[in-house]
Amino acid sequence: MNRHRPEDLVDLARYPLDAPESPAYRDPLCEGRARHGGGGRGHGSRGRGAAAPGLRTFIAALQEVPALHPYADPLGSLDIIVFAAGQQPGWHFDNADFVTTLMIRPAGVASAMDKALILFGPPVDAAAFARYFEETHRPLLDRLPHLGAVEAPWVTGAVTGDLAVHLLVELGFASEQALQDGLNSDAGQKMARDHPSFASGGVTILLSSSAPIPAAGNDE
Numbered sequence: 001m002n003r004h005r006p007e008d009l010v011d012l013a014r015y016p017l018d019a020p021e022s023p024a025y026r027d028p029l030c031e032g033r034a035r036h037g038g039g040g041r042g043h044g045s046r047g048r049g050a051a052a053p054g055l056r057t058f059i060a061a062l063q064e065v066p067a068l069h070p071y072a073d074p075l076g077s078l079d080i081i082v083f084a085a086g087q088q089p090g091w092h093f094d095n096a097d098f099v100t101t102l103m104i105r106p107a108g109v110a111s112a113m114d115k116a117l118i119l120f121g122p123p124v125d126a127a128a129f130a131r132y133f134e135e136t137h138r139p140l141l142d143r144l145p146h147l148g149a150v151e152a153p154w155v156t157g158a159v160t161g162d163l164a165v166h167l168l169v170e171l172g173f174a175s176e177q178a179l180q181d182g183l184n185s186d187a188g189q190k191m192a193r194d195h196p197s198f199a200s201g202g203v204t205i206l207l208s209s210s211a212p213i214p215a216a217g218n219d220e
Helices: 023-036 053-063 126-141 176-184 186-197
Strands: 114-120 147-151 167-173 203-209
Touching (some): 114 176, 126 167, 167 176, 176 186
Antiparallel strands (some): 114 167, 147 167
């Protein structure tokens, strides 16, 4: 069984989860309860390894339950998630060994998407840019109406040319109309007005479509 020690997961000097009797223990506990709205709420994934006892004690206190117990079920690491039409997984992190996707209905034309490509130039302060984007700007993207997919890869280099791009944000929509409605919405305008707050390297917005383009001379 793959066990983790508390010190492998948490900075115990700052968050003394191994000393529940200390005053400093109460600070992250109270902060966690405030963020999650008290006990009995939360979502988690089951992993193959059991959490360390000190960490289990803290999570139990956070949820205001008497105790938490590790799974003994060998299938406890198996998660089955079902998405209906139009649904998609939110941003998350896990340590799954593998994922199997089963398509139980034929795919339609959902793969053809209209996109807004937002290119951010190299900022003056890369660390401040990353922090602002993740904490403040990224949540604005998720509020865009009709948004079907979002990708935000950090650009690590260029093979040819001198185009200086630090971050590329791709906003995918099911149609050109959905894209226009999303960008022209109140949420879209708020997103655009937020660019000068952190994009010191400049911003370029491009529009694209992955729909098939008929070949020249093809009348079909």
